[in-house]
Amino acid sequence: MFYREAGQFKTTYAADQALFPIRQDRYAMLAIVAIAFVGIPLFSSNYWLTALLIPFLVFSLASLGLNILTGYAGQLSLGTAAFMAVGAVAAYNFQLRIPGMPILLSFVLGGGTAALVGILFGLPSLRIKGFYLAVATLAAQFFIPWLVTKVGWFSNYSASGVITAQPIVIFGQALDTPREKYLLVLCIVALMALLAKNLVRSRIGRAWMAVRDMDVAAEVIGIRILRTKLIAFAVSSFYCGVAGALYAFAYLGSVEPDGFNLDLSFRILFMVIVGGVGSILGSFLGAAFITLMPILLDVLLTAGSHAFNLNLEPGVTSMMQLLVFGALIIFFLIVEPHGLARLWQITKEKLRLWPFPY
Amino acid sequence: MSPPAGHVMLSVDNIALSFGGVRALSDVSFDVREGEIRAIIGPNGAGKSSMLNVINGVYHPQQGDVSFRGEMRRRMDPHRAAAQGIARTFQNIALFKGMTVLDNIMTGRNLKMRCNLLEQAIYIGRNRREEIAHREKVEEIIDFLQIEHIRKTPVGRLPYGLQKRVELARALAAEPTLLLLDEPMAGMNVEEKQDMCRFILDVNDEFGTTIVLIEHDMGVVMDICDRIVVLDYGRKIGDGTPDEIRSNKVVIDAYLGVSH
């Protein structure tokens, strides 16, 4: 009833190709932007900002990066955390070694460095696909954190390779409160999400999906396979690299290379699977879900154990988390491979017809 | 229909292709003239699809040459073939399953689009104009093939006959000079076949596109084609107009005669 496109006629292709062709979607997006930029900074506690919202945004950006590579271009990668590490370490070194380096430029260059490394590890994709390619990206996942720990120069010879991110200063203004950091991360993530959306609805996005769906046909229609894949690796790693820089600079403050481990790569892969493979919105939904779920479960279990007077050992809650986690992943893999984004789309289609069944 | 007197656009000479021990093509030569509809027929496994794959560079023959518009090459990559104006459809539909009809057809415009990655990321400005210009061209093709009603549908949800039509649309979007169709009517009902025949004739007529098509339905082939090549066990056993093929003794024995 409320979600209808009736009466909204598109008279030009320009209108049909707009970001949000349906009016209700535009309003919804405006509302989300208003909440994110005004509502949350006004009303959120520091705990919420630092423990939930900033990591949510950083993980959204990383899963967006992985989604470009895996969801759109169809190249499975298990090296997400490694590319994040490259971004973090590179941004740290640009800040450290070049006096007067603007921090935003460091983030961009960190992303750029990750893109180069991504291209390097994407080269095997010329020859190998699927599972085998995932194993090749696994090489990046083990090699890069090892290298950063081994070569002291990367962390400026700190103990065990820990990187202590420099304070964020923009135009002489230090951003040190959680609110300021949140807003900075939000601006970067929102901008990059918009750019990603533009890419996937342009020529390169169609080329990525074509290569993913049927590479021989893509080649025959004139798409250069290797180039298209390498661009996907580059763009994806750029996103992961910036996410890694934000992870270090705006979220944790100091990170050890081992923090960018296979666990983190899998977490981000789960976000993509749960949120929706091949969907920008899905990257955000997945990140929200996986960041919030453990906390929600915790609250539920604590409340439950109080209500029923159970004396749960501390280990049980984290066990339960893992269990629910695993069950959900399996559910999404089997029942809804297109994740939350697809569920949302189905809801919209239903809403369009509601309250009439046809 | 009389054979058109166009120039030779494509000629394949003494092509030999084998996969390990299997000889798919031996010493096959023929040519295709500007503006004609050329058929390749033959029993299953005769090497018809392999021939198309040689023409647009998916397979590399061990022997022989292909020359297209005066340019000779033995090793061709599909991308170069596409850039030179060769488009094709596949025997087993090769659409991009996860994309809408519109996006599938838009990939056909890929080679003609110029915006770089940064322009695409920013979108507004040059990229938007380019997207719209190509969308207009694609909409013409959508009109032409009468698939307006499904343009936003993911191709995976379409029935077989429509998928074949979308695949033709994608090939046409590249505005090819030479169009290779691998069994465009296989598995269709009579009505769908008639539609497809009409589209093929119209493409040939209105856009002047040269067409090479593989087809098992003899009625269709005899009706719409100017000249026919007959392959059997990887060898050419006949070449000529429908009338010549109909009265060719070797072809009748090997192919037309046997319960078709």
Ligand SMILES: Nc1ncnc2c1ncn2[C@@H]1O[C@H](COP(=O)(O)OP(=O)(O)OP(=O)(O)O)[C@@H](O)[C@H]1O
């Ligand atoms: N990629 C390949 N690898 C190995 N053998 C192949 C390959 N492609 C074709 N062949 C073989 O080459 C021969 C010719 O195959 P082709 O597909 O060209 O026949 P066709 O005339 O198109 O048959 P159909 O009417 O069944 O489509 C067959 O024996 C086939 O098994």
Ligand SMILES: [Mg+2]
């Ligand atoms: Mg065949």
